[in-house]
Amino acid sequence: MKFRGKIIDIACLNHFSRVVTTISKLTKMCVLRLTPDNLFFVLSGKVANGGVGMWCELLQANFFDEYQMEGVSSEFNEICLEVTPENLSRALKTVQNAKYVKIKLTRKHCPCLTIAAELPTLSSVSRVVTHDVPVDIIPKSLWHEFKEPSIPDFDVSIYLPPLKTLKNVVDRMKNLSNFLLIEANMNGEMKLKIQTDLVSVTTHFKDLGNPPWGEDSSQDGGPSHSRDPEDMAEARVDIRKLQQFLMGQQVNPSKAMCNLVHRNVVHLVVLHEDVSLQYFVPAVA
The missing domain is CATH 3.70.10.10 (Proliferating Cell Nuclear Antigen)
Incomplete structure (x- = not known):
């Protein structure tokens, strides 16, 4: 070698x-x-x-x-x-x-x-x-x-808001709870929610857009056309794992996407001209 x-x-x-x-x-x-x-x-x-x-x-x-x-x-x-x-x-x-x-x-x-x-x-x-x-x-x-992981059969695929904005929101929410609920649909909408016995906080993002692969159900991993674009898929994650991903970004990506498998996994994809990074965060019950 x-x-x-x-x-x-x-x-x-x-x-x-x-x-x-x-x-x-x-x-x-x-x-x-x-x-x-x-x-x-x-x-x-x-x-x-x-x-x-x-x-x-x-x-x-x-x-x-x-x-x-x-x-x-x-x-x-x-x-x-x-x-x-x-x-x-x-x-x-x-x-x-x-x-x-x-x-x-x-x-x-x-x-x-x-x-x-x-x-x-x-x-x-x-x-x-x-x-x-x-x-x-x-x-x-x-x-x-x-070996390269296969792209999961996701329910929703959506572009992420600017990572710096997302990091600021998650940093603030981390002080309220250890867990974060991510919701998104094929209408370009995403919500980040914290729900505890004492407080409920939701941040809304609109008009984020959905990657083109999400529009063709014949492609591997793409969501089915039978899904209502308004329907939200969700995943509850350990907020520290999401924060770690956002804190780590030293490369200014040209695109950042999130694929959600309902209540199963959050698949984050960051693309630069010559670098691609995939990050898988499991959902928690």
Whole structure:
């Protein structure tokens, strides 16, 4: 197994660093899956058992000037590594103004992602900084746990309001309850509700719009045309898990969507030009 990549463009380096920082806010540990064309950050939380799930996909050509990898075999040409994204994020933050950054899979005292960067200097002597981020290599027998999740058969799909606005609302509601009820319909309406014995608070969003896949029942996962556009689907979630998702966003997305499986799961999708992030939050009774 071999992996090495090189980033020269500072804008690409900073963008990659922001993506990793976003991942680090969402989970303490995740799997970095390397293939010839893509990098994936995966958290295969058992949503059915109350865990969150995450799938973040990056096209390597949009970030790396050089990218070489050899998987476990020609038939299974990929590498799966368990990483602590916060360690990776810290290492990348220290080299943000570098002339170049090299990332390589190495074996020191344990397997590592070694990040080496040449930093600008006033003298003619180059200054190279190296960070070793420990990783665990995941055996092929466990790879099936880290495949792309299927889009659930959702009841409602809706665009989210600006994430900063949503975060401000959720931050305030978190002081009132540990749980939040999300309601939405195919008419572009969304409600966030807190209901306790002492207080009931609802925030209304209108004219959000619905993604085009929600208009065609023949597409996988799309809601059925038989559903009344006014009908609300709902899911009650742990507000801290939603807040964690909103706090983590370092990438300014071009689109953000929410798919609701009634009383089952909230599937959040954030799209940037070259990054897609899916986040699954299970509903609670």
